[in-house]
Amino acid sequence: MTQPLLEVQDLHTVFSTKEGWVKAVDGVSFELHPGETLGIVGESGCGKSVTALSIMRLQRPGVIKSGKVMFKGEDLTKATEGEMRDIRGREIAMIFQDPMTSLNPVFRTGWQVAEPLRLHHGWNAKKSLDSAINMLSRVGIPSAASRAEDYPHQFSGGMRQRVMIAMGLTTTPEVLIADEPTTALDVTIQAQILDLLRHVNREFGTATILITHNLGVVAGMCKRIVVMYAGRIVEAGPTIDVFAHPKHPYTWALLRSIPRLDADRHEPLKPIEGLPPNLVDLPSGCAFHPRCAFKVDRCSRDVPTLQAVGDTQRSACWVTQSGTELKGA
């Protein structure tokens, strides 16, 4: 294995609320290698976005309590605000969920796409705009030179997400964090944007962290995935293996809940029973045990750690760690 480009080690990010500390990210570790696309999957509120924001140190009002984010041998959690500003947008760029609100409505898109260049390379307006127009056409904006003169509200959702991607890529960062980049778009546009991200990954060699709740998106995009539940990683491994033989009941249930085209028409959908846990007051032991079909006594007592299960995967589950296969009921 090559040296990881970005390594998150035992990250804890908490938010202070009236009810107490919300452990949004509770001991998350993963690594990202140069040029790869890593998927982070999980349902709403499981800490995916906060993990991403913590890497960028934009998690406020959340607080990073402990853990490290190693990037090129430097711990980003210890970096000064000035150092972080140099990294943000130049070495690590981020794309947000809702392209409709992620662009400043009062500026022309070309100007905004060029902003990272002016900020980080000190380029003048003309030079940075030329580069921005070039980038806009590379992400598939037709007649980019004239579109750069337009304002964000004149773009459709899909086009705006392209603009956001272009803005992220102008400085050719090494890491691109895409936080639910397709969630706010309709399905046909989703496919186009994913296609674009794949191309970006190939052409620019940008390592990508793709955050999504959509398993279908991960399946087509990522070699490796990390599955999160209630602020913790419950399973990690190569996408093929995780999809074929999930080693955590949550992943198993998640995959089983996807409606299948080839299923019997009268077969009922199989949702995961119960509700996601309250992050202020997590269930004892494994946070998933109240909803788990395989739980044993130990699950409500001890918190499982992420251990190798099988050849390639890691799972935080007492059941699979003891060798039991997950089989559908």
Place this chain on the structure above:
Amino acid sequence: MIGPSRVAELDLPASGIETGAGRPAQSYWNESWERLRANRIGMIAGILILVFAVIAVMAPLFSAVLTHYQPQTIDLSATFRPPVSPHFLGTDELGRDTLTRLIWGARVTLGVALLTVAVSLTVGTAVGMLAGYYGGWLDDVLMRLVDTVLAIPAIFLFILMSILFRPTPVSLALIIASVGWGQVARLVRGEVLSVKQRDFILATRSIGARHLRLMLRHLLPNVLPVLIVAASLGVGQIILIEAALDFLGLGIQPPTASWGNMLTNAESYFFHSVWLVYFPGVMIFVTVLASNVFGNAIRDAFDPRLK
């Protein structure tokens, strides 16, 4: 590079739907301007203010060419002349030409209003921006300061300050602005609080922008519409305050003409030469009304939701 064929293939469906070719780039400002232009009464009010402003700026020219009088020229052989030629708007108790004094008074009155707005907008925006952007203790400290300033009965403050500092147009503007900035600070803070929650601020932070850039480059343009409305409505209020202070003898001091002190002066001759009251009164009334109407028109123009 993403291959051209690939790009073309990706974009065919999208480009047909929404490239918007042939439609000129319509900025937010352009659209607002269009809406403002469509508002006839608002435009009339705006043009009226503009005309008054031009007259004020070119007062020496007007008094030389149009009226042939100077505002301070006393002519005791022509006191209390009714509004007929050559004194189109009559003369006062010292034979000074009312029209000339109105034109020069516009300079003082509008100048004070403009300077007051400029000062209170600058200070208020800075304070409101800092409080809203940084939040926390800075917000608490600054907003309590604003509360304190706004809790003082303004008229007493004006009276006190007018006694302490000899009221000239500049000092009068500063006196009125010393209270006016509080309202602006509150307004800007509220707007900043709401704008800074929006995703593009986070997105801008994610490209490594520093605080000053976020405030001046990204937040300020987004609060500008509110500021423009506050400014245009503020002009009317300030003219009224200034006139009130003049009326109390605490504003612009004679012999310098302002609409307010012309009115004060005329009060003694109300039953004797009523036009002395009419003309400055009408000017104040029209200007304040125009400023309010124009302010409302701008607000409507900037906020499509009000349509």
